[in-house]
Amino acid sequence: MTEAELEYRRRSPRSRELAERARELMPGGTTRTTTYVDPYPIYIERGHGARVWDVDGVERLDLICNYSSMILGHAHPAIVAAIREQAARGTGFAATNPLEVELAGMLCDRVPSVERIRFCSSGTEATMFALRLARAFTGRPKTARCEGGYHGTHDFAEVSTHPDPELAGPASEPRPVADSSGTPAAAVAATVVLPFNDPAAAAAIVMRHAAELAAVIVEPIIGAGGVIPPEPGFLERLREVTSQHGILLIFDEIISLRVAYGGAQARYGVTPELTTMGKIIGGGLPVAAFGGRADVMELLLPGRQDSLPQGGTYNGNPLGMAAGLAGMRELTEPVYAELEGKGERLRSGLQQAFDSHDLAAQVNCAGSLLNIHFSSRPVRDYRSLAAADKELSREFFLAMMNEGVMFAPRLMAALPTCLTDADIDQVVESADQVAARLAQTA
Ligand SMILES: Cc1ncc(COP(=O)(O)O)c(C=O)c1O
Incomplete structure (x- = not known):
């Protein structure tokens, strides 16, 4: 020892x-x-x-x-006050609430890609819904992600997060590897893996799989996987190649939203179709969201024949919305x-x-x-x-x-x-x- x-x-x-x-x-x-x-x-x-x-x-x-x-650190007075006040008024209703509309408005104003937004309770749900939305919008079955990125713990996120390099193929041509034996083989088969910070290799892989790719999801700055910023040209090349092939670009900004008022997308000047958010937007309570281009998000419209449903007992819950608003106002x-x-x-x-x-x-x-x-x-x-x-x-x-x-x-x-x-x-x-x-x- x-x-x-x-x-x-x-x-x-x-x-x-x-x-x-x-x-x-x-x-x-x-x-x-x-x-x-x-x-x-x-x-x-x-x-x-x-x-x-x-x-x-x-x-x-x-x-x-x-x-x-x-x-804002722990027990920030503005957040404590907001939580106290809302707790006394009720912590959950089977209805939307005014705070939800206000936080939605604030995030749509701040984050360049976000024209419409939906709340959920964890980043895992946010990326799961964003990927599902992309498959529904494009009608294509697969999604691509970067090796070493982290997108939460649902089945489609649990591929090549921290693969054994011995099993993961060449660096410029990574092979999808299940994060555990619990990851379904179907999720592995539906995932294309890209090397982060290698624009030429990543674009070549995207082009090769373009016909079956609904989305490329990427953390604009790899967060939990080591805080790895994008080198100049990487995000731009992903933007270019996805646009050329009708593939949705999803920025997972669950961590990186904290690097600028409008998130990493504002910092680097690259705008995706969809963005996932979490962490700071809930003032420390379990709040996350996904949002983006209005025509894509419109698929969530209840009543549409092809509507994509989004359940979640705690989505937009008033306590989280109150804490989130109080926190974001400080930023x-x-x-x-x-x-x-x-x-x-x-x-x-x-x-x-x-x-x-x-x-x-x-x-x-x-x-x-x-x-x-x-x-x-x-x-x-x-x-x-x-x-x-x-x-x-x-x-x-x-x-x-x-x-x-x-x-x-x-x-x-x-x-x-x-x-x-x-x-x-x-x-x-x-x-x-x-x-x-x-x-x-x-
Ligand atoms: C980039 C990114 N995506 C998704 C998630 C999953 O979020 P959650 O832990 O709220 O499910 C995380 C969590 O750290 C994250 O950093």
Whole structure:
């Protein structure tokens, strides 16, 4: 057992006890694979601003903020007030509500591609509906996605998210690989896989399958799969080739919406037909949405003979709409600019810390999203991500937890607006100390 793991265990006796109990109830003691930590996860009791406190009373800076959804940090007063007020007025009706119309209007105004929108409760549902809509609109059976991208947990999303490179074919010609033995073979057969950041190879594959492709779905910035920004020309080439062949382009902006007022599509100036959204649009509550070109979204019109139904007991629920509106109102253009500055301050500080100790590391960054990769070469697609050092990554994660800083276990960060420059400097200082220790043992 490493020193970092010993220290992690020393600081978390109550979490360990809870984990032992929880393991008897939930596999791994958690209900989310992404919150599982080896040897066991810590259990968090409360959060305020950029900080969280675990059941052992340990305070940490929270750099992942529920995988990017808590963009204003924890318990933001405007969101708390909105939730309180709405809770007292009712939390769910078998009817639409005025807040839903207001949030719909705000998102249609902000996101260039979104002329019409529908809400749902998770990003998984949003991508599932967007892909289904594309199949219904085009009458074509297959969809394409990028290797290493993440689009949630429905069957059609669970292909080539993190394939074993040995099974996934050549980098420029990736083969679809089921994420688990539970993925239906039909979903694998209906998926075409593209290499991210390789415009020529991706376009060639799209052209080859064009007649049967309903959509290309892509995260304009790969998020959970390592924060990989698009290189100039990649999104543009996807836009071009999909337009030429009547294929719908879907931007999965469930994470990337946070990089600009109008999302990554506004930042990079590429407009898809459909966009999926989640995380920040719900003020931290389970709210997601899909939207896009009016003529495509019109297929959801109830009463049409070929109408595509969209159920969902909690779709547009008033509590989520109230929290979402309160949160999105805070996110003005200057707030995004400030967040961008925080991302760059942390990126450059971390990179300097690693470089000064000759530790081979890449700090990928896009706006307020960051991911540390222990690798000597740039991480620009799934194959370069897969080659990074996972052991060092685990050590760094545990050591930073001991220093009072919480990244995602795979070292992703999604910075909240309330993170101060002093907080960032504290993270960099801790990273510098950890890097010095790791450099001695690496
Ligand atoms: C880009 C992207 N798409 C889809 C999803 C799935 O969203 P959810 O976890 O709300 O189902 C996520 C979640 O992290 C995501 O990052």
